[in-house]
Amino acid sequence: SGDRVLMVQLISYNKRQRMLLTRDVTQIEKLETTRRDFVANVSHELRTPLTVLAGFLETLIEMPADALPQAQRDQYLRTMHEQAQRMQAIVADLLTLSTLESSPTTDPQPVGMPGLIRTALSQAEALSNGRHTLSSEIDPHLDVLGSGSELSSAISNLLINAVRYTPDGGKVTVRWHTEADGSARYSVTDTGIGIAAHHLPRLTERFYRVDRGRSRESGGTGLGLAIAKHIAMRHGAELEITSEVGRGSCFSLHFPRTRLTDGDRP
Numbered sequence: 001s002g003d004r005v006l007m008v009q010l011i012s013y014n015k016r017q018r019m020l021l022t023r024d025v026t027q028i029e030k031l032e033t034t035r036r037d038f039v040a041n042v043s044h045e046l047r048t049p050l051t052v053l054a055g056f057l058e059t060l061i062e063m064p065a066d067a068l069p070q071a072q073r074d075q076y077l078r079t080m081h082e083q084a085q086r087m088q089a090i091v092a093d094l095l096t097l098s099t100l101e102s103s104p105t106t107d108p109q110p111v112g113m114p115g116l117i118r119t120a121l122s123q124a125e126a127l128s129n130g131r132h133t134l135s136s137e138i139d140p141h142l143d144v145l146g147s148g149s150e151l152s153s154a155i156s157n158l159l160i161n162a163v164r165y166t167p168d169g170g171k172v173t174v175r176w177h178t179e180a181d182g183s184a185r186y187s188v189t190d191t192g193i194g195i196a197a198h199h200l201p202r203l204t205e206r207f208y209r210v211d212r213g214r215s216r217e218s219g220g221t222g223l224g225l226a227i228a229k230h231i232a233m234r235h236g237a238e239l240e241i242t243s244e245v246g247r248g249s250c251f252s253l254h255f256p257r258t259r260l261t262d263g264d265r266p
């Protein structure tokens with residue numbers, strides 16, 4: 001009936017006595033569909049680079065060594081290396097996700113957010129290579145309790161996406177500050193390609209991408225936001241996204257007051 005899935009069981013005790021059992025298995029069915037989709041997605045994501053890799057290898061094996069100019073041979077090897085790295089990145093992100101899902105949260109410690117953000121900024125600067133204007137407003141005394149390695153990965157995922165999805169000449173601004181209600185926000189605002197509203201609710205699903213080709217080209221695994229969302233959840237924080245096509249996006253991690261280190265709380 002509608003979107004619900006019911007399991008119906010008719011049990012006969014004898015000719016006259018019967019019992020009809022119904023169970024609502026909607027949730028179980030949904031979980032099963034998610035699991036099936038996930039396995040299909042992983043297979044698909046890994047199959048593409050593997051096919052390219054196997055194809056080039058076959059050519060190299062079958063062609064006599066002197067029939068292939070050195071330059072072309074080098075090009076083949078570079079492509080093969082890129083595909084192998086792509087698979088490595090996907091597997092590494094999958095492992096990160098599964099660890100996040102299965103391991104208990106660690107003892108919360110002050111993580112040194114300003115330092116983590118500055119490190120992420122220098123990675124983003126290297127990636128941008130002068131093609132964007134990166135700026136930051138960081139409260140040097142504001143810190144949260146949690147896991148430094150997890151937060152640094154969420155911080156840089158958002159920042160690297162901003163660089164990836166912003167055309168040359170664009171701006172990326174990073175902020176780390178307290179809000180009027182005493183909560184804290186790490187935000188990354190870009191003047192990039194933006195995202196249509198109907199994509200927003202699905203953006204943190206594994207392997208969900210607005211533009212598959214563009215994401216692949218830029219080296220994305222399609223798992224960065226799924227990872228960032230998990231990390232946010234483990235810190236009692238929210239991953240908030242606002243965006244406008246052609247104008248840019250703002251991705252932020254919003255931490256409740258209770259997550260700030262004692263020194264930050266009034």
Ligand code: ADP
Nearest residue numbers: 161162165209210211215220221222223224225
């Ligand atoms: P990917 O590895 O593909 O970047 P993510 O999970 O990090 O995977 O992001 C999912 C999708 O969200 C991306 O493929 C892209 O379409 C969109 N996206 C993420 N960040 C931005 C951004 N700053 N601007 C525009 N689109 C973005």
